[in-house]
Amino acid sequence: MSTLYMVATPIGNLDDITYRAVETLRSVDVIACEDTRHTQTLLQKYEIQKRLIACHAHNEINSAQGIVALMQAGSDVAFVSDAGTPGISDPGLRVVKAVREAGFAVVPIPGPSAVATLVSVAGYVGKSFTFEGFLSPRKGRRTKRLAELLARNEAFIIYESPFRIVKTLDEIAAIDSQRQVVAGREMTKKFEEFLVGTAAEVSAQLSSRQAIKGEFALCIAPTEASDSDDDDSEA
Known part of the structure; x- marks a missing residue:
């Protein structure tokens, strides 16, 4: 069954990302992010190439349904905000709610905050x-x-x-x-x-x-x- 990973990312220094976060970002099929350009900088540092989709405060409800559809099609998805732990003064709450209601697992990948x-x-x-x-x-x-x-x-x-x-x-x-x-x-x-x-x-x-x-x-x-x-x- 597909899984949604809520991945914490650095709040400034890109070296602060955890090993587990890097491996998770490498393993998933799709990364949902607050700003694709911002996240691309982090991914380039760790030589990660993935499909990115935008999920921010202005489109989170619609994007959450898109994430559910991707998971129903068999994709594992990672969610990252611009910095820090998703859901803490950042988007992510609606995504978690929609994914759980659809019957999929949500796994935290803790780190910077x-x-x-x-x-x-x-x-x-x-x-x-x-x-x-x-x-x-x-x-x-x-x-x-x-x-x-x-x-x-x-x-x-x-x-x-x-x-x-x-x-x-x-x-x-x-x-x-x-x-x-x-x-x-x-x-x-x-x-x-x-x-x-x-x-x-x-x-x-x-x-x-x-x-x-x-x-x-x-x-x-x-x-x-x-x-x-x-x-x-x-x-």
């Missing part, structure tokens, strides 16, 4: 955190959601574009001027950097630059330090 990458170096995340992904572009909704997240005594992670990162940091600072953040920019790439401080301090650092480039992942610290790394369970 921007949220996990940032959490590993943030120093603020213990046993639990909230992953919010991209906030609403509408100011009212965005500010309301930020206030809700900041009211919790828990770290949370958001993604942000270079065009809105300063505005988002300023909105956080306006709600809680002392809240600590870690901003990861261009993670795993040549110009990777991590900015640490209050939201206002990090905003000031970025605002002083002539241009802000690269995608951001932002970890906002909980209101209080906790011993959440301790194991409270009894043997």
Whole structure:
């Protein structure tokens, strides 16, 4: 029976792909991807030649049915987003749902994820955190959601574009001027950097630059330090 493989791909450094991901991409009949040109760059590095089909946010419902049809015809399919793990602030959910409803197996091929990458170096995340992904572009909704997240005594992670990162940091600072953040920019790439401080301090650092480039992942610290790394369970 045909299988759909959800394959995690590098978030920047192409060397971060797993052996299993490469072998999976080599073994399938078709690769569904968010942007065929972007995925082709990755495939060329590993000398993989496969049929590519586009499956992105604007055509995912129709593309999911096409993927099901390919699998009904006997093809194994790999799904990749532009970067990271599919389905995490990326297309993939509708594809998985359609394939499962059609009776086919869905197999994860784990690997890179921007949220996990940032959490590993943030120093603020213990046993639990909230992953919010991209906030609403509408100011009212965005500010309301930020206030809700900041009211919790828990770290949370958001993604942000270079065009809105300063505005988002300023909105956080306006709600809680002392809240600590870690901003990861261009993670795993040549110009990777991590900015640490209050939201206002990090905003000031970025605002002083002539241009802000690269995608951001932002970890906002909980209101209080906790011993959440301790194991409270009894043997």
